[in-house]
Amino acid sequence: MTSRLRSVTFVTALLLAVVFPAPPALPASPAPAWFFMQLSDPQFGMYTANADFAQETANFEFAIAAANRLHPAFVVVTGDLVNKEGDAPQIAEYQRVAAKLDRAIPLYNVAGNHDVGNNPTPATLAAYTKQFGPDHYTFRADEFVGIVLDSSIIAAPQQVPDAFAEQERWLRRELERARRDAVRHIVIFQHHPWFLFFAEEPDQYFNIARERRDRYLALFQEFGVKHVFAGHYHQNALGYATSIEMITSGPVGKPQGSSKSGVRIAIVSDSGITHRYYEFGEIPNRIDVTKAP
Numbered sequence: 001m002t003s004r005l006r007s008v009t010f011v012t013a014l015l016l017a018v019v020f021p022a023p024p025a026l027p028a029s030p031a032p033a034w035f036f037m038q039l040s041d042p043q044f045g046m047y048t049a050n051a052d053f054a055q056e057t058a059n060f061e062f063a064i065a066a067a068n069r070l071h072p073a074f075v076v077v078t079g080d081l082v083n084k085e086g087d088a089p090q091i092a093e094y095q096r097v098a099a100k101l102d103r104a105i106p107l108y109n110v111a112g113n114h115d116v117g118n119n120p121t122p123a124t125l126a127a128y129t130k131q132f133g134p135d136h137y138t139f140r141a142d143e144f145v146g147i148v149l150d151s152s153i154i155a156a157p158q159q160v161p162d163a164f165a166e167q168e169r170w171l172r173r174e175l176e177r178a179r180r181d182a183v184r185h186i187v188i189f190q191h192h193p194w195f196l197f198f199a200e201e202p203d204q205y206f207n208i209a210r211e212r213r214d215r216y217l218a219l220f221q222e223f224g225v226k227h228v229f230a231g232h233y234h235q236n237a238l239g240y241a242t243s244i245e246m247i248t249s250g251p252v253g254k255p256q257g258s259s260k261s262g263v264r265i266a267i268v269s270d271s272g273i274t275h276r277y278y279e280f281g282e283i284p285n286r287i288d289v290t291k292a293p
Helices: 003-019 054-070 088-098 122-132 161-180 210-222
Strands: 034-039 075-077 107-109 137-141 144-148 185-189 227-230 237-241 244-248 262-269 272-279
Touching (some): 054 088, 144 161, 161 185
Antiparallel strands (some): 137 144, 262 272
């Protein structure tokens, strides 16, 4: 090719690029929405003060059957799996019913105060982990990081100061790792709510003392945590600490007040997390993830 022809070809290509510029890059398609199910406080033995657990079995079997029908990405049980800490028959029945969950659906257990004691000790923590696995851990689903905490050792750290300090150090490391990975959602699952309705509410049985509450909420704020799911209250409650939503769910087991037994379903999308508590009689036949619940 002569130099003259090469020049003409170059000019032609340049003109075409100006007249017909490359189309702009298309924005990335949003990831498909999906949902998970939160169960809380099956608390085998509570209805009859540990005389039996027939009603808890019926309720938990109903919830597990609903999960098998709806097929969430995972099921998380936010504590008080049993009513009497360390009770072998209650633990065995919880595990028997939980094993009915479709094996394709991960089940994540969370330690409650009835599982490790209102004042946990090294022995009660060891007994829990022997039966149920770690009391604090992380799991992932797409761009979602779930961090499970043992809130009982935060609510009452007096007899387990080493476990309390270790979990807090571990939590910061997990939050730092999630931030480095630039995940879209960092969600905390625990048994005790930090608060029920207001971040500044006075200390009481159903929340965590301000002394520790404020520090953990500041940590969550630092790392962009937007949602905390808990139980313990046996009723539903909702509150906010700046941008953190504190979701307290009613029980699968025995409710308190005017609440009824049920489950919470949360839809996860690129734009955020929406959720609704369904009483047992309200659970739908399918979940439309394109609509807020």
